[in-house]
Amino acid sequence: MAKFLTKRILLSILILFFVMFIIYVLMYSLPSSYIENTARNLSQKPGTQKSAAQWIAELNAQYGMDKGVIGGFMTWMKFAVRGEFGESWYWTTAVTAKFNDVIWYSFTLAFVAFILEIVIAVPLGVIAARKQYSGVDYTVTVIALIGISLPTFFVATILKMIFAVKLGWLDISGMQGRYFLQLSSWGKFIDLAKHFIMPALTLVIISIGSLMRYTRTNMLEVLNADYIRTARAKGLPEKRVISYHAFRNTLIPLITILGASLPTLFGGALITETLFSITGIGFTSYTSMINGDIPFTMFYLAFSSVLVLVGNLIADILYAVADPRVRVN
């Protein structure tokens, strides 16, 4: 196991290096260059003596963009391995500080949605599989399909219409109510939580379908296995057959897919965050990217890449924990 882990970690580091290189090249060649935009703005200021081309040269030197792609990447890498990601061009604060400011909104939102998704989708999938082709199965399937098919903005708009406009229970968007600052800390918490209800619900509705279908398919496969028939022939209670024999075997693929989706918790939900005016990481990184903010984007994508690699590693480890056949090999 130790050997396997070492191998996997070393491989991950190698992959990470190349991923970051590709991203740097892409960012470097983006048409929306932050430096060009800034240079153009500066050259148009009254009283300036320098042309746009001169500004570009100066800014390139200032921002360390005059060393070419390879040189620039190596410089970035040199600082990144020491944990220094520099200052964001667009946000004009330290990259890590800005990230720290926004990530927790996204994480909270995604985490709540993730838990709800599992709690709702997995049991529904199991029930649908147990009663295959029954009314329950069809109902669950249709609801799942609706969830998968509807675009985020549509779901969000419908939710807003019901809960904010018609019922008036929740604010239509934003993260804080009007009187947020006057509330006690408990009141502040409740207020924030209330503003996260609709975004979380939106995420759950659009993601629940695939997990539910996935659970159902895997459960069906296991339920038709010979050893389930053996378990029934042993005279075990049906409950034990389902929960102990069948569900345990469904867990392997479930853990793999859920483990691999852990990084998405930090990835941010761009559309949902924008629709509900939540200044999370999805919204922030998107703004950085379209403005050509190389330091922030590089940091964010490096972070995401590490999460994906860690996610896969976790999935592999969990897989080994859940399946004795993998454990031995």
Added chain:
Amino acid sequence: MNMENIIEVNELRKYFPIKSNFFRNTIGHVKAVDGISFSIKRGTTMGLVGESGCGKSTVGRTLLRLIERTDGDVYMDGQDIFALSKEELRKMRPRMQIIFQDPYSSLSPRLPVGEIIGEAVREHKIVPTEEFDDYISRVMRACGLQDYHKDRYPHEFSGGQRQRICIARALALNPDFIVCDEPVSALDVSIQAQIINLLKSLQDQFGLSYLFISHDLSVVEHISDTVGVMYLGAMVEYSDTDSLFEKPLHPYTKALFSAIPMPDPDYKMERVILEGSIPSPADPPCGCKFHTRCRECMEICKDTIPEYREVEKGHYCACHLYNETKTDPALQKEAKKA
């Protein structure tokens, strides 16, 4: 009800509905088992043979009520299996066990062997808790497994050892009756012999009764006291093993037996080659189900179902060849209606 019999099967039927793809309404039935009767004496083995798809396995599973019947009765020790409630049936399960064909897929890959064998023992409280470990070890040893196998997982074993695990699993519940559903078909010939001998010695030791389902006639001849031959969901011949193998009556049985390979290269076999393939059990031929492939097919066979009757003492057969009275077809149809 004869108390000598551990199992009595009476006109058992199992039809599987055929569903249309889209609306899933029933558009027909596969008559997997179509009116079968037999009984098994306590402590004996009945072999059940027939081609693939003739309904052998369905008989085994239906009579343990692993799948629900369409019609007919099964009595075990005088107890009507299909009259039991789900809970009563579950309590009854340990007494009637099954060994499946495929030892690879019939063991849960996630449980250690000790747990596979012991789980139901604990559930049904076969032995007191303090004797549990000892009991499992004893059962495992009886089946040729070692104590240290307990903590291993099924994938660490070979096919033969896995089948031993399956047998130990069934045996641990202290059953009276075991359905062996092609228990050796997936194994090498050398391993087959070991497993067959193990089953036989366990039978002597514990007084078990078996229903031994197989398509391997040599194996059936070796292990069975009586043999039933099935064709397309119906029993065509039934007798004790010796008289069946000495003097098969039904043309189908003759054809089957002529296919047994002889371990003698000089022996000229007189093969009866059956023409065509087995008809669909969803739409079986009328009259005798076998008439489409029978060498000795007569006019009467095409429209009249032959009666399953005792042709010689203890030797049952469903064939018009042995119907001395040659019953009038019209009369027989009426008799069937009644």
